Amino acid sequence: MKPSFYNVFVELNNNKKEYILYNTLTRSAFVVDEQVKNILENLDNFDINQLEKQVSETFKEAGIIIDDEIDELKIVKVEYDLNRFKSDYVKFVVIPTYECNLACPYCYVEREDIANKKMSNEKAEAAINFIKNITNQSKGNELSLTLFGGEPLANIDGSFFILDSLDQWCKEKNIKFIVRMYSNGTLLTKEIADELLKHNISFLQITLAGPKKIHDEKRVFKNGEGTFEKTIDAIKIAINSKIPLVIAVNIDKDNKDSMEELLEDLISRGLTGARIMFTPIYTMPHSCAEYEPHCLSFEEWGEVLPNLQKMALDKGFDVPLDPYLEPFFCWAVVKNSFVIDPFGDIYKCTSLLEKKHSIGTLENDGKIPKFKWPYYDLMSRDPTSIDACKACKYLPMCGGGCPALSYFLHGTFHKQRCVRVKPGFDKKIKVFFEESLTKN
Amino acid sequence: MKASIYNLIIPTDNSGEFILYNTLKCSAFVIDEEVKNILENSKFLDGNSLEDNCFQTFKKEGIIIDDNIDERKIVKVLREDSKFHKSYMKFVVLTTYACNLACPYCFEGKGDILHKSMSPDSTKRFIKFVKNMAEEYNRKIIDVTLFGGEPLLNLDACFEILDSLYNWCKEKNIKFKPGIITNGTLLNQEIIDKFVKYGMYFIQITLDGPKDVNDQRRIHKNGKGTYDEIIKNLQMVKKSGIPIQLLVNVDKSNFDRIEELLDDLIKKDLGEILIPIEPVYSVTEACAGYTPLCLRDVEIEKIIPKLWRMADKKGFQLPLAPNKFPLWCGTEFRFSYVVDSFCDIYKCVSFLGKKEHCVGSINEDGKITEIKYPYYDLMARDPLNMETCRDCKLLPMCGGGCPALAYKNYGTYHRESCLRIKGLEDRIKLYLETQFPDKFKN
Numbered sequence: 001m002k003p004s005f006y007n008v009f010v011e012l013n014n015n016k017k018e019y020i021l022y023n024t025l026t027r028s029a030f031v032v033d034e035q036v037k038n039i040l041e042n043l044d045n046f047d048i049n050q051l052e053k054q055v056s057e058t059f060k061e062a063g064i065i066i067d068d069e070i071d072e073l074k075i076v077k078v079e080y081d082l083n084r085f086k087s088d089y090v091k092f093v094v095i096p097t098y099e100c101n102l103a104c105p106y107c108y109v110e111r112e113d114i115a116n117k118k119m120s121n122e123k124a125e126a127a128i129n130f131i132k133n134i135t136n137q138s139k140g141n142e143l144s145l146t147l148f149g150g151e152p153l154a155n156i157d158g159s160f161f162i163l164d165s166l167d168q169w170c171k172e173k174n175i176k177f178i179v180r181m182y183s184n185g186t187l188l189t190k191e192i193a194d195e196l197l198k199h200n201i202s203f204l205q206i207t208l209a210g211p212k213k214i215h216d217e218k219r220v221f222k223n224g225e226g227t228f229e230k231t232i233d234a235i236k237i238a239i240n241s242k243i244p245l246v247i248a249v250n251i252d253k254d255n256k257d258s259m260e261e262l263l264e265d266l267i268s269r270g271l272t273g274a275r276i277m278f279t280p281i282y283t284m285p286h287s288c289a290e291y292e293p294h295c296l297s298f299e300e301w302g303e304v305l306p307n308l309q310k311m312a313l314d315k316g317f318d319v320p321l322d323p324y325l326e327p328f329f330c331w332a333v334v335k336n337s338f339v340i341d342p343f344g345d346i347y348k349c350t351s352l353l354e355k356k357h358s359i360g361t362l363e364n365d366g367k368i369p370k371f372k373w374p375y376y377d378l379m380s381r382d383p384t385s386i387d388a389c390k391a392c393k394y395l396p397m398c399g400g401g402c403p404a405l406s407y408f409l410h411g412t413f414h415k416q417r418c419v420r421v422k423p424g425f426d427k428k429i430k431v432f433f434e435e436s437l438t439k440n
Numbered sequence: 441m442k443a444s445i446y447n448l449i450i451p452t453d454n455s456g457e458f459i460l461y462n463t464l465k466c467s468a469f470v471i472d473e474e475v476k477n478i479l480e481n482s483k484f485l486d487g488n489s490l491e492d493n494c495f496q497t498f499k500k501e502g503i504i505i506d507d508n509i510d511e512r513k514i515v516k517v518l519r520e521d522s523k524f525h526k527s528y529m530k531f532v533v534l535t536t537y538a539c540n541l542a543c544p545y546c547f548e549g550k551g552d553i554l555h556k557s558m559s560p561d562s563t564k565r566f567i568k569f570v571k572n573m574a575e576e577y578n579r580k581i582i583d584v585t586l587f588g589g590e591p592l593l594n595l596d597a598c599f600e601i602l603d604s605l606y607n608w609c610k611e612k613n614i615k616f617k618p619g620i621i622t623n624g625t626l627l628n629q630e631i632i633d634k635f636v637k638y639g640m641y642f643i644q645i646t647l648d649g650p651k652d653v654n655d656q657r658r659i660h661k662n663g664k665g666t667y668d669e670i671i672k673n674l675q676m677v678k679k680s681g682i683p684i685q686l687l688v689n690v691d692k693s694n695f696d697r698i699e700e701l702l703d704d705l706i707k708k709d710l711g712e713i714l715i716p717i718e719p720v721y722s723v724t725e726a727c728a729g730y731t732p733l734c735l736r737d738v739e740i741e742k743i744i745p746k747l748w749r750m751a752d753k754k755g756f757q758l759p760l761a762p763n764k765f766p767l768w769c770g771t772e773f774r775f776s777y778v779v780d781s782f783c784d785i786y787k788c789v790s791f792l793g794k795k796e797h798c799v800g801s802i803n804e805d806g807k808i809t810e811i812k813y814p815y816y817d818l819m820a821r822d823p824l825n826m827e828t829c830r831d832c833k834l835l836p837m838c839g840g841g842c843p844a845l846a847y848k849n850y851g852t853y854h855r856e857s858c859l860r861i862k863g864l865e866d867r868i869k870l871y872l873e874t875q876f877p878d879k880f881k882n
Contacts, residue, residue, distance in 0.1 A: 070813050074820035081819075082774070085524035139527070139578060335521065373509050380513035385825065 001048045001056075001065045003040045005072050008393055010426045020433055025072055025396040026063035029433070040064065076396050077384040083329070084379075090135050090336040091144040093350060094127055094162055095119070097155035097342055102184050103222050104209075106250075106281050106291040109150060109353065119158050119342035122364070127340045128165045129366020135175065137368065138336050143170055146180040148339075148350060153187040163199050178202050184219065185234030186227050193241035205277075206234055207248045210255035211262040218250075232269060239274065246320075247274055249308075252281040252294045256304050263315050275318040278308045285408050286354055302423025306431045313435060321432045332403055333381055348378050351404035378403060381413045388416040397421045441485040441504045445511055448833055449476055450865050452880060461868050464511060464836040465502035466764055468872055470879055479503070515836050516824050519766040522773070523819065529573060529775040530583045532789060533566055533601065534558070535594040536781055541623050542661050545689065545733075547790055549726035551589050554793045558597040558781035565783050567604050568806025573775065574614060582609055585619040587778075587789065592626040594781075602638040617641045623658065625666050627673040632680045643677055644685040645670060650700040657694075671708055684713045691720040691733045695743050702754050714757040717747045723790040723844050737858075745866030752874060760871035762864075763837040771843060772821065787818050790844040797847075818843060821853045828856040834864060 006025040009032075012018045019037050021030045032040075039050045048056050048065065059065045066072070097118040098109050119127070135143050145166060152159045163179065170177035179199050185206035196204065208231060209218040216226020238245040249262065259278075266274065280301045283292045296304060312319045331337040332349035339347040344362035346369070347353055359375035383389040383400025392398070398421035400406075406417040446464040449471075451457075458476050460469045471479075478489055485504050487495050498504045505511065522528070535558050539551035548554070558566070574582050582605060586598050602618055609616035618638055624645035635643070647670060648654050655665020677684055686705075688698060698717065705711060719740050722731045735743060748758055770776045771788040778786040780793065783802040791797030799815035800808040823829035823840030832838070840846075841857035849857060873880045 067813065071817070075813075075816045077822075078816045078819045081520045082524050085521050086526060086774075087524075088526070141578070373506065373514075376514040376517045377510075379517040382516070382822075384820075 001060070002046055002068050003043060004063055004066050006393055006396055007040055007064055008425070008429075009037050009041070010429055012430070020429060021064065022429060023063055024394055025075065027397075028062035028064065030058075030062075030064070073384050073390060073395075077382070079396075080383065080399060084334050087138040087336050088140055089142045089144060090131075090138050090140050091146070091331055091334070091338075092131050092134075093146040093148050093339040094131075095148050095150060095339070095341045095350075095353075096124070096152050096158035096162065098150040099154045100149060100151040100184070101154055101186060101221060102151070102219060102227060103224075104219050106218070106252075106283065106288045106294070108284055108287050108351065111287050114341075114343075114353070117342040118155050119344075121158075121161070123342065123344040123362060124158050124161055126344060126362040126364050126366050128162060128169075130338075130340070130346075130362055130368065131166060131366075132169060133366055133368050134336055134338070140336070141174070142176045142178065144178040144180070146182070148182050150342075151184055151187065152181055153183055153192065156187070156192070160195065167199050181205070182207075183234075184227065184231065185238075186221075186230040188234040188237055190237055190241065193237050193243055197241055197243055202244055203246065204238055204243050205246045205248050206231060206238065207250055208262065209250045210258050211265055214255045214258055215262075218254075232271075235271065235274070236269075239271070245275060247276045249276060249278050250281050251278050251296065251301070251304065251308070253296055254294055256296065256308075259308055260311060263312060263317065266317075267315065272316050273318060275320065276312050277320055278305055278312075280305075282405070284351055284404075298419050299423045302425070303427065304424075306424055306427035309428075309431050313431075321428075321435060330399060330401075330403060333379060333399075335379070348375065349404050351402075352407070378413050383416070386414065386416050392416075392422070394418075394422045394425060441499070442507055443479045443482070443485065444503055444505050445831070446833055446836055447479055447503055448865065448868070449480070450869050452869070459869055459872060460503065461762075461872070462502055463762070463834055464514065466762065467501040467503065469497075469501075469503070512824055512830065512835075515766050516822070518836075519823075519839060522765045522767055524774050526577050526775065528770070528773045529577065529579055529581075530585070530770055530773070530777070531566075531570055532585045532587045532778040534587050534589065534778070534780040534792065535563075535591045535597040535601070536589040537793065538593050539588060539590040539623070540593060540625060540661065541590065541659060541666065542663075543658055545657070545691070545720050545722070545727050545730040547722075547724040547727045548589065548792060549724075553726060555589070556781045557594045558783075560596070560600070562781060562783045563597045563600050565802045565804065565806055566779050567601060569779070569802045569808075570605060571608060572806045574612075577775070579614060581615045581617060583617045583619075585621060587621050590623050590626065591620060592622055592631070595631070599634065602634070606638045620644070623666070624670045624673050625660075627676065629676060632676055632682070635682055636680050640682045642683045642685055644687055645674060645677075646687045646689060647671075647701060648689050649694040649697045650704055653694050653697045654701075671710070674710055675708065678710060678713070684710075686710075686713055686715045688715060688717045689720045690717060690744065690747065691730075691735055692739075693733055695735065695747070698747050699750060702751055702756065705756075706754065711755050712757065714759065715751055716759050717744065717751060719744055721842075721845060723842070723848055725848075741863045741866075745863045745870065748867065748870055752870065758870075758874075760867055760874065762868055762871065763839070765839075766823075766836045767839040768841050768843065772819065772839070774819070787815070788844050818853050823856065826854065826856050828858070837864075 004023055004025065006023050008022045008024060010020040012020060017034045019032050021032045056065065098114045099116045099118055147159050167177055177200065179201045180203040181201060182205045209215045212228040215228040219227045221227060235245065235247060281295050283289050283295060309319050309321065339350055341353055345358045346360045346362065347358055357374050359371045360369035363369055381403050383395060386400055389395050389400045401417035401419045403413040405419060406415045407413050409417060444462055446462050448461045448463055450459040452459055456473045458471050460471045482489055537551055537554035537556050542550045570582060570584060584605060591598055606616050616639060618640055619642045621644040646658065648657050651667040654667045658666045674684060690698065719735050722728055722734060752758055776787060778789050778792065784798050785800045786792055786797055787799055797814050798812060800811050803809050821840065821843055823835060826840060829835050829840045843853045845857040846855040847853050
C-alpha cells in the first residue's frame with residue numbers, strides 16, 4: 001500500500017498540532033495529529049504498520065492509502081471524461097439580447113461589434129428547436145436553461161417566449177425543466193417575478209458591487225446615475241416573491257475592504273440571512289481589458305474570499321461554500337453544454353463570445369449543425385496531459401482551471417490556469433469545515 | 441489550407457489511378473497521379489492548387505483542412521465521446537467456463553483451467569443486473585450475447601436468461617437482441633426453435649477448414665472431429681432464418697486449405713452466409729504455446745486479404761466496412777460488460793478469470809459492488825499519448841488496437857497493438873470495390 005498522491009494537510013488553528021487531512025480525489029476528510037501526518041507524508045518509505053489497524057482500514061476505505069499498482073491520475077482522467085461525456089444532462093445559456101440598460105465599466109460584452117443586438121423571433125425559434133434537438137439526442141431527462149445577457153429583461157418578450165415554449169415542451173415530454181437567470185435587477189417588477197416563479201425558476205442572480213457609494217460608481221445607468229437603490233428594491237421583490245435568489249457581490253481591489261459596510265447596510269435594510277456569493281471581477285482582452293488594474297489576481301482572490309465568507313457567515317448570511325468542495329465543473333468542456341447568442345451563433349462559454357470561438361451557427365429549423373474546429377479544440381482539453389496539472393494535488397477538484405483564461409493568457413486552451421481551487425485552498429477548506437462543524 | 445493527415449492513398453489495379461480514403465471522415469475518392477502528388481507534396485493548398493470543384497469537395501469532405509486544425513484532437517474527442525456515450529450497452533455472459541471441445545488454440549484453456557457453471561442464483565443476479573442497467577439508463581435496446589466455454593453446456597442458464605429478458609423486454613417495450621457464440625456441436629432442432637421464438641439475433645459458429653483440417657483442431661475431448669455435426673447444425677440454423685456468422689480462424693497450418701472449405705460450404709447450401717476470416721492470435725497465457733503456429737504480421741498482410749477476396753468472389757458476405765469511430769472494439773465502451781459464471785465482471789473475454797483484470801462483481805441486488813481499479817486503468821487508455829499511434833494515419837479507425845494484446849505483450853493497456861492493421865489498406869480497397877463495383881472496372 002502507499003499513501004494517495006491527493007492527500008492535502010491543512011493545519012488547524014487550535015495550537016494542538018492537528019491537521020485536516022483532505023483527499024481531493026475521494027473528498028474524504030479526517031482530523032489527524034502530527035504523527036499520522038508524518039507517516040502519510042513519507043512517500044518513499046511508507047510503512048502501513050506504523051498506523052493502528054483500525055486507522056489503516058479506515059484510510060483504505062477512504063482512499064487515503066491505496067494499492068501500490070494504482071495510478072490515481074488515470075482515475076482522475078476517467079472521471080473527468082465520464083462527467084463531460086456521459087450526457088445525462090443538457091445545459092443551455094441563452095442570451096436573448098446583448099443590450100443592457102446599465103454601463104458598468106467592467107462589463108464583458110461592452111463591445112461595439114455586438115452592442116445592443118437583440119435576438120429576433122426567428123432566431124429565438126431556431127434556438128428553441130436546437131435546444132429540443134440536443135435534448136432529444138442526448139436522451140436526458142433534465143434540461144437546464146440559463147437566461148443571460150446583456151440584461152435578459154431588456155428583451156422580456158424574447159426571454160418569456162423561450163421560457164414558455166420550453167416549459168410547455170418539457171411538461172409534455174416529462175423532462176425536468178430547470179431555469180436560471182442572471183439579471184442586474186433594475187428592470188425586475190413584482191409581475192415579472194411572479195411570472196418567473198410560475199416557470200419554476202430555481203436560481204436568480206442579482207449583482208452588487210459594494211456599499212452604496214462604491215456600487216453607485218461601478219454599476220450605473222447609461223446616464224451615469226447609480227443603481228444601488230433600484231438593485232436593493234429588486235432583491236426585496238425577489239425575496240418577497242420567494243424566488244431562490246443569490247446576491248452576487250463583485251469583488252475587486254477597490255471594494256474588497258468595504259464589505260463590512262455593505263453587509264451592515266444589508267442587515268439594516270432587513271436582508272439578514274440572504275444568500276450571498278462573492279465573485280471576483282476579471283477581464284477579457286476582447287472587452288474590458290482596460291479594467292484590469294482594478295482586478296485582484298487569482299492568488300490575491302484566494303486569500304480574500306475566505307475572509308469575506310467568514311465575515312458574511314458570522315453576520316448571519318447564507319453563504320454557499322460547497323462549490324469549492326464539489327468536483328469542479330467547467331461547463332465549457334461538457335459535451336451537451338451550449339451558449340447561444342442573439343446572432344444565433346453557438347459557443348461553449350460566455351467568456352468566449354468571439355466569432356473565432358464560435359462552434360457553429362443556428363440553422364433555421366434548429367437542426368444540429370456540424371460543429372466547427374473550436375468545439376474539438378476545447379473539448380480535447382485534457383488536464384491529465386498538462387505537466388503542471390499532472391503534478392498538482394488539486395487536479396481532481398480543479399480540472400485544470402479555466403480554459404478561457406488559459407486562452408487569454410497563453411493563446412491555447414491546453415494550459416493550466418489555476419483560478420478557483422488552489423489559490424487560498426487552506427483557508428477556504430478551514431472555513432468550510434468550521435462551518436459544517438458548527439452546523440452539525 | 442493543408443492536406444488532412446488521415447488521407448490514405450491506395451493504388452488500384454489500373455496504373456495512374458488511386459483510391460483516396462480519409463480514415464477520419466470515412467470519405468473516399470478515386471484520384472489520378474497529379475492529384476495524389478498535390479495532396480502528398482504541397483505544404484500549402486488553395487483554390488489554385490486544384491480545380492475549383494475538386495477543391496470545394498475536398499474541403500467539404502475533410503481531405504483538405506484549415507491550417508490551424510489539429511485533427512488528432514478531433515480523434516481524441518470522438519473517442520472519448522464514443523466511450524462514454526450511454527447509448528452503447530452490451531452484455532456478454534458466460535453461462536459456463538466448461539467446454540466439450542479441446543481446440544488447441546483456445547484462449548480460455550479449453551475449460552480445463554476453470555469449468556464453473558453459472559448457478560441459478562448467479563443467473564438471477566445477472567438478469568437483475570441487466571434490467572437495472574436498462575432501467576437506470578432508459579435503454580430502448582438490450583444486447584446480450586451468450587458465451588462460454590460452451591454456453592449450451594448450461595442450457596438452464598441460457599434459457600432462463602433468454603426467457604426472462606425476452607418477457608421483460610416485451611412488457612417494457614424494449615427491443616431484445618440476444619446472440620450466441622457457440623461451437624455448434626450441441627445445437628438441435630428444439631434449441632433452435634426456441635432461439636427463433638426469442639428472436640435470436642445471430643449465432644456465431646466456427647469452422648477452421650475442410651473436414652480433414654477442421655477435424656484436427658476443432659475436436660472433442662476424445663480427439664474426435666466436429667465437421668460433420670457442425671455442418672448439419674449449420675444447415676438447421678440456416679433453415680430457421682437466424683443469421684449465421686461463420687468464423688474461420690486462420691494460421692500457418694490451414695491458410696492454404698480455406699478455399700476447399702468455402703467450396704464445400706457452397707456445395708452444402710451454406711454459400712452467401714457472413715464469414716469473418718481472421719488470423720489466430722495468442723492473447724492469453726492459456727494459448728501461448730500456440731504462438732509458433734500463428735501467422736506473422738507480414739504473412740497476415742499477404743494472406744488474409746487474399747482469402748477475403750476469394751470469399752467475396754465466391755459470394756460470401758464479409759465484415760469489411762471500416763470502423764467509423766476511433767475505438768478498436770467494444771471493450772472500451774463504458775457500458776460493455778463481460779460477466780462470468782461467478783458474476784464477476786470483466787471488460788473483455790480474453791481477461792476472463794484473471795483477477796487483475798476484474799472490474800467488479802454483481803451483488804444480490806443486481807448492482808455492481810464497487811468499480812475496481814482495472815476499470816479506470818483500461819478506460820484511461822489514450823492512444824494520443826502513445827508514440828506509435830500519435831501520428832498514425834490509421835488511428836481514427838484503429839483506436840490504438842487491441843488493449844488485451846497490448847497487455848499481454850507489454851504488461852500494460854497503455855501501449856499500441858497493431859493487430860489486423862496488417863492488410864487494412866487491402867481491406868478498405870476490397871470494401872470500396874464491393875460497394876462501388878462500377879468505379880473499379882477490372
